Amino acid sequence: MVLWPILTYYTLNTYRQLVDSIRALSTYSVLYRYLNNGVIPGDSKADEIFFNHVSESWNWTKTMYQRLTTAYMDYNKFNVKVCQPDAVLISGKRFSRTYIQEFYTNMTARFDGNIDKLKHYFLKLWSVKHIADTLLNSGANSNFCESRAAPKDSLFLLFTEKQLSLQMPQTVPEVTLDTDVVTQIVSDMGVCVMWMIYFSATGPYRFPDMVILKYAGNNRNLFIDPETRCLEIITSYSKTRREEYLCKTLDKQTSDYLFYYIFVARAVLKHSMGENYDGMNKDLFQDTNTVAEQYLLRNYLSRSVGNGESEEDWDPVRYSKIVLNSFVFVDCVSHSLMNYSKFAAFMKLYPASISGTSRLSFREMRHGMIKLVREYVKVEGESFEVMNMKERLAGHSAATGQSVYANDVETGTGSDASLEEKYASLINSAWQNWLGLGYGKEREEGGSAVARNACVKKYFSTNGSIKDLFVAGKKLYGKEFRFREGQFDVAVEIYLSGTQIIPIQALPGFGKTALFQIPLVALSYGEQKTVSFVFVPYVCLLSNMKLRLSSCGINCGILKDLFVNGPAVEEKNLFCDVYVGTFNDLGSENFVRLVNNWYNIYQDCILGMIVIDEFHNLETEQSYRGQSFRLIPEINFNLAWKVVVMTGTAGEKGMVKPMKFIGYDKEMCTSMVSNKNRILYFDLVNQIPLKNIVKKFQAFERSTVAETEVEKLVDRFMEYDTKSKVIIVCKEKVTVEK
DNA sequence: ACCAATATACCACCGTCCCC
DNA sequence: GGGGACGGTGGTATATTGGT
Numbered sequence: 001m002v003l004w005p006i007l008t009y010y011t012l013n014t015y016r017q018l019v020d021s022i023r024a025l026s027t028y029s030v031l032y033r034y035l036n037n038g039v040i041p042g043d044s045k046a047d048e049i050f051f052n053h054v055s056e057s058w059n060w061t062k063t064m065y066q067r068l069t070t071a072y073m074d075y076n077k078f079n080v081k082v083c084q085p086d087a088v089l090i091s092g093k094r095f096s097r098t099y100i101q102e103f104y105t106n107m108t109a110r111f112d113g114n115i116d117k118l119k120h121y122f123l124k125l126w127s128v129k130h131i132a133d134t135l136l137n138s139g140a141n142s143n144f145c146e147s148r149a150a151p152k153d154s155l156f157l158l159f160t161e162k163q164l165s166l167q168m169p170q171t172v173p174e175v176t177l178d179t180d181v182v183t184q185i186v187s188d189m190g191v192c193v194m195w196m197i198y199f200s201a202t203g204p205y206r207f208p209d210m211v212i213l214k215y216a217g218n219n220r221n222l223f224i225d226p227e228t229r230c231l232e233i234i235t236s237y238s239k240t241r242r243e244e245y246l247c248k249t250l251d252k253q254t255s256d257y258l259f260y261y262i263f264v265a266r267a268v269l270k271h272s273m274g275e276n277y278d279g280m281n282k283d284l285f286q287d288t289n290t291v292a293e294q295y296l297l298r299n300y301l302s303r304s305v306g307n308g309e310s311e312e313d314w315d316p317v318r319y320s321k322i323v324l325n326s327f328v329f330v331d332c333v334s335h336s337l338m339n340y341s342k343f344a345a346f347m348k349l350y351p352a353s354i355s356g357t358s359r360l361s362f363r364e365m366r367h368g369m370i371k372l373v374r375e376y377v378k379v380e381g382e383s384f385e386v387m388n389m390k391e392r393l394a395g396h397s398a399a400t401g402q403s404v405y406a407n408d409v410e411t412g413t414g415s416d417a418s419l420e421e422k423y424a425s426l427i428n429s430a431w432q433n434w435l436g437l438g439y440g441k442e443r444e445e446g447g448s449a450v451a452r453n454a455c456v457k458k459y460f461s462t463n464g465s466i467k468d469l470f471v472a473g474k475k476l477y478g479k480e481f482r483f484r485e486g487q488f489d490v491a492v493e494i495y496l497s498g499t500q501i502i503p504i505q506a507l508p509g510f511g512k513t514a515l516f517q518i519p520l521v522a523l524s525y526g527e528q529k530t531v532s533f534v535f536v537p538y539v540c541l542l543s544n545m546k547l548r549l550s551s552c553g554i555n556c557g558i559l560k561d562l563f564v565n566g567p568a569v570e571e572k573n574l575f576c577d578v579y580v581g582t583f584n585d586l587g588s589e590n591f592v593r594l595v596n597n598w599y600n601i602y603q604d605c606i607l608g609m610i611v612i613d614e615f616h617n618l619e620t621e622q623s624y625r626g627q628s629f630r631l632i633p634e635i636n637f638n639l640a641w642k643v644v645v646m647t648g649t650a651g652e653k654g655m656v657k658p659m660k661f662i663g664y665d666k667e668m669c670t671s672m673v674s675n676k677n678r679i680l681y682f683d684l685v686n687q688i689p690l691k692n693i694v695k696k697f698q699a700f701e702r703s704t705v706a707e708t709e710v711e712k713l714v715d716r717f718m719e720y721d722t723k724s725k726v727i728i729v730c731k732e733k734v735t736v737e738k
Numbered sequence: 739a740c741c742a743a744t745a746t747a748c749c750a751c752c753g754t755c756c757c758c
Numbered sequence: 759g760g761g762g763a764c765g766g767t768g769g770t771a772t773a774t775t776g777g778t
Contacts, residue, residue, distance in 0.1 A: 340774085341739080363745080363774065 083600070088371045093358050093593060094600050095368035097376075101436065102351035104199050111192040111257060114185050121177055122169040122268060131264060132256035134167055135159060136229050144226035148234075151223070154216030154325075155262070158224065168267055182272040183332045186265050190329050191343055193254075193261045195350075200254040200432060201233060202373065210329070211337050215262050217326035222262075231255040251432040262328055269332060270324055278316035279335045280323045355634050358596060376434055457639050458599055460606045462495060462526055469495055472521035476514070476552045486684040487515060494609070494642055495519040499680065501637075501664050503615075503655055504646045506684040513548050516611050516644050521552055523608060524577050530608035530641065532578040533559065535586045537617045545580050545613075554578055563590045571602045578608075583617065587632045596636045607640050615645040618658040629661075637662055652681055 083089050087096030112128070119125050126134075143159075146152050156164060171177060194210055213233065215222045221234040233248045250258065273279075323330055329338040347362060360368060462468075469491050473481040483491070486506075493502055494516060506512050516534070523530055536545050542558070549556040559581030562569050585591055598607045612618070618629060637643050643662075647655060652668060659665070659679075668681040 344774085361775075 201248040213328040280320035468522040530606040532608035
């Protein structure tokens with residue numbers, strides 16, 4: 001299809017819009033003539049063209065459009081894949097039970113750390129457990145009963161003044177309170193609790209739903225279950241504001257932390273802001289332009305402040321006090337409700353043990369959680385109603401679940417409301433059980449516990465012999481093939497030894513490619529499917545490398561092409577023996593993710609060699625393309641069977657820095673003396689032809705300017721030393737690098 | 739921190755098909 | 759032939775991301 005190259009320059013969306021407009025234009029132009037029949041005589045055949053005897057070209061336009069929208073939708077749909085026993089793979093990232101558990105644990109730890117920080121300013125600052133035991137868990141169940149239709153004005157009216165004041169923290173007498181620090185700490189604790197709630201409350205919340213949580217005042221939506229003493233949140237539908245209420249119960253631990261946050265942390269905050277605090281922003285959402293926010297203000301705020309109509313209601317002190325006394329997630333750093341950016345910042349930090357590129361975005365987490373609930377959270381006698389309720393808990397209708405989240409649930413038929421509630425709570429507790437949230441619960445082990453986020457390396461031995469290498473050599477170079485000096489050592493080291501990292505220095509023309517090509521061919525004889533990767537610095541070297549590798553029957557592909565359908569590559573699509581890419585590809589998120597998750601995703605395929613040619617460039621080109629190298633240190637090179645790095649010019653010393661850069665910091669040596677703590681370095685160079693290599697990247701507006709500049713440069717070099725050799729590469733930046 | 743771009747969610751509407 | 763279920767479409771308000 002001729003149109004394909006266009007797709008590579010525009011996004012699918014842009015292209016869809018283009019076809020959209022072509023379609024609209026053609027309909028319009030024909031209909032215009034049709035409607036203005038007579039203006040252009042004999043041109044009233046619109047029906048013929050569009051309906052009766054559909055014209056060929058109109059059919060084509062329609063088909064083309066159809067295909068395009070399908071492609072567009074497939075392309076944009078989150079590609080979620082189930083990974084038994086307890087994870088899903090989403091845009092190439094692994095999202096598992098362990099992921100959530102760790103994130104959650106990180107949150108409780110951070111929260112506890114904040115309590116310790118507060119102890120500098122406050123006495124009688126008890127633990128979460130203590131506060132839960134003395135307030136939340138004590139007293140008769142009947143004390144906690146209240147009408148949900150006409151609830152008490154505040155959650156704290158369920159306790160007596162005396163009960164509460166006994167647990168109230170006190171200031172450390174001789175320490176001056178630093179309001180900024182305390183505010184900051186409490187704000188941070190708020191974010192921790194938000195995340196705990198996010199994970200505990202089943203079906204993923206949307207942020208705006210969480211931020212309107214209130215423990216007092218009108219539209220109070222936080223309650224205590226008298227039996228379990230867990231906190232319950234009443235939510236409605238954020239996107240439409242349809243008043244379809246849903247109850248989400250938090251697990252006991254999250255309940256205790258939330259309770260602590262609104263009782264202790266809020267008390268501390270109120271104290272440090274002082275009686276006369278009047279700074280609370282009128283614009284609680286920091287943007288009241290949208291309908292949703294107007295709605296929230298009207299419904300959640302105004303009635304808290306009297307009826308929101310008289311001047312007095314908006315008195316700054318009174319207003320600030322009311323907001324502090326009713327909303328759970330206020331942030332006195334920004335003097336408004338918690339801002340999304342503060343909440344979202346944690347996604348980039350947690351789970352702590354997961355590398356940055358493997359952490360999920362909010363949207364990915366939403367898709368992931370929906371899939372986890374559907375796939376792993378089972379309720380006995382699961383029926384369509386239960387499945388539909390799972391979607392509702394996620395904050396969308398079953399129909400949306402079906403279309404947007406690729407669900408195969410039948411559309412709900414408005415079943416009995418009381419039943420719905422029952423399902424919701426069943427799913428709710430099943431989810432918390434599955435995650436092992438709460439105290440003293442045995443973590444449910446669905447299948448085995450192997451499903452850690454960290455990838456476990458598979459060790460692999462070729463079981464081959466030296467003979468294989470000769471056979472491979474002959475296949476490559478013909479019957480007369482003999483190993484050159486040094487070549488044999490390297491080939492054996494790669495193919496048969498147990499070493500993992502092999503640094504090599506050899507001059508251009510030595511046959512560096514052959515050094516890893518021979519083992520690569522030998523490897524392809526084996527039964528074990530392995531996939532290797534070869535990297536060259538620039539795109540202009542790429543096709544040459546591919547050509548050389550392909551020449552001997554190795555199946556060779558371009559790394560970038562692997563990701564045309566998105567970052568998630570299925571095992572069956574790894575059909576080449578080796579993929580070549582540039583340094584930019586090496587540092588791409590896609591590749592980092594591919595390698596770091598290799599054995600989480602692929603069952604049968606071994607991650608073979610990772611070869612980096614002209615390795616020293618990783619160091620020498622840091623200054624101007626360091627940005628595109630920045631993810632390279634995140635690659636877990638240890639997962640690869642062999643890592644081969646080659647240079648023509650660096651020398652042993654020049655290799656040290658780039659070796660450290662990719663995570664190998666042991667000393668290097670060239671002697672064959674056994675020393676486990678050193679890396680054996682192959683120096684195949686007897687004589688170094690070039691020294692003092694200077695590389696400079698310079699961009700010019702026009703080629704004529706470039707010429708004169710280069711001439712000047714060369715002249716200066718020649719003045720300095722008439723025996724200098726100068727190599728000039730002139731290309732556009734994209735051509736050179738990508 | 740702010741703003742523009744993009745993705746998502748959901749609705750309403752329409753034509754088709756099937757059943758009474 | 760009426761009505762309702764269903765799938766396809768496009769519009770629009772919101773949510774989230776990503777760039778500066």
